[in-house]
Amino acid sequence: MNRSGYYFDLADAPMPRFELLSPEKYNRFTVQTSRGCPHLCEFCASSVLLTPKYSVKPVEKVIAEIRRIKSICEHPFIEFADDNSFAARAHYKKLLAALRDEHVKWFTEADISIADDPELLDLMRESGCRQVLIGLESPTVAGLNGIEIRQNWKLKRQPSYLAAVRFIQSRGITVNGCFIFGMDGQTPAIFDDVVRFAEQAGLYDVQVTVMTAFPGTPLYDRLEREGRLTEKRNWRKCTLFDVNYRPTHMTARELELGMIDMARRLYEPAFVESRRRTFKSRMRDDEN
Ligand code: SF4
Numbered sequence: 001m002n003r004s005g006y007y008f009d010l011a012d013a014p015m016p017r018f019e020l021l022s023p024e025k026y027n028r029f030t031v032q033t034s035r036g037c038p039h040l041c042e043f044c045a046s047s048v049l050l051t052p053k054y055s056v057k058p059v060e061k062v063i064a065e066i067r068r069i070k071s072i073c074e075h076p077f078i079e080f081a082d083d084n085s086f087a088a089r090a091h092y093k094k095l096l097a098a099l100r101d102e103h104v105k106w107f108t109e110a111d112i113s114i115a116d117d118p119e120l121l122d123l124m125r126e127s128g129c130r131q132v133l134i135g136l137e138s139p140t141v142a143g144l145n146g147i148e149i150r151q152n153w154k155l156k157r158q159p160s161y162l163a164a165v166r167f168i169q170s171r172g173i174t175v176n177g178c179f180i181f182g183m184d185g186q187t188p189a190i191f192d193d194v195v196r197f198a199e200q201a202g203l204y205d206v207q208v209t210v211m212t213a214f215p216g217t218p219l220y221d222r223l224e225r226e227g228r229l230t231e232k233r234n235w236r237k238c239t240l241f242d243v244n245y246r247p248t249h250m251t252a253r254e255l256e257l258g259m260i261d262m263a264r265r266l267y268e269p270a271f272v273e274s275r276r277r278t279f280k281s282r283m284r285d286d287e288n
Pocket of ligand 1 (some may be wrong): 036045046
């Protein structure tokens, strides 16, 4: 496949056969509202490979899909199957205004810049958004330098990560913060850094994965050039939890063991519960 994929006009997308998804058993449905992402991370196995540019599905088409879902499921939970919703801000404000009348609950993936736009956050909440997944990648500058092909957007945003997560959550939208381990420059200190950040931010959910060189990505090509791939073209090691390359500032084994230990701490029920309490109390503080 061409690295930049091919452009597909989402206005031509057919109505999906939602009824094939056993709506009597599952209430979670995916709706693609846009395709692509402007950030071009070198490890990205979706946007960078699938489309040459960001495109959106027309508002009326998204609403039609949601109505079709509602016709077969009384209380659906919608997951926007997007790489990065809201990159076309004006379009999404129209979509969210229309979505408000549909009374559904939904989840999506976005970048941290949504914290700059209180009007957008309020529209998200009013239209049923319950959670947004955000690829923070690293809570410190370690690892962020150079992860995007054309710019250093996330490195520049990192100083505001903590305040941004708190602000989004204060508007009643939970954040699922995603972190990647084993990026160039990260030392074993990264494991404690993420646990500390999750606590300070009161992150409702946390997703952790090992940096993975998927064949076809710019990351794979770079690590191959540098002679650092240890599992060339072995898709069985592309699980996001196996290590298929040599990290720069720790061994592969240190990375694996560090992940396991950190995951134990992050997902320990008392810690999860305390982060969720923090979310609720900060939301109430904001409402008062
Ligand atoms: S921000 Fe996410 S979707 Fe966008 S290029 Fe990076 S990894 Fe891909």
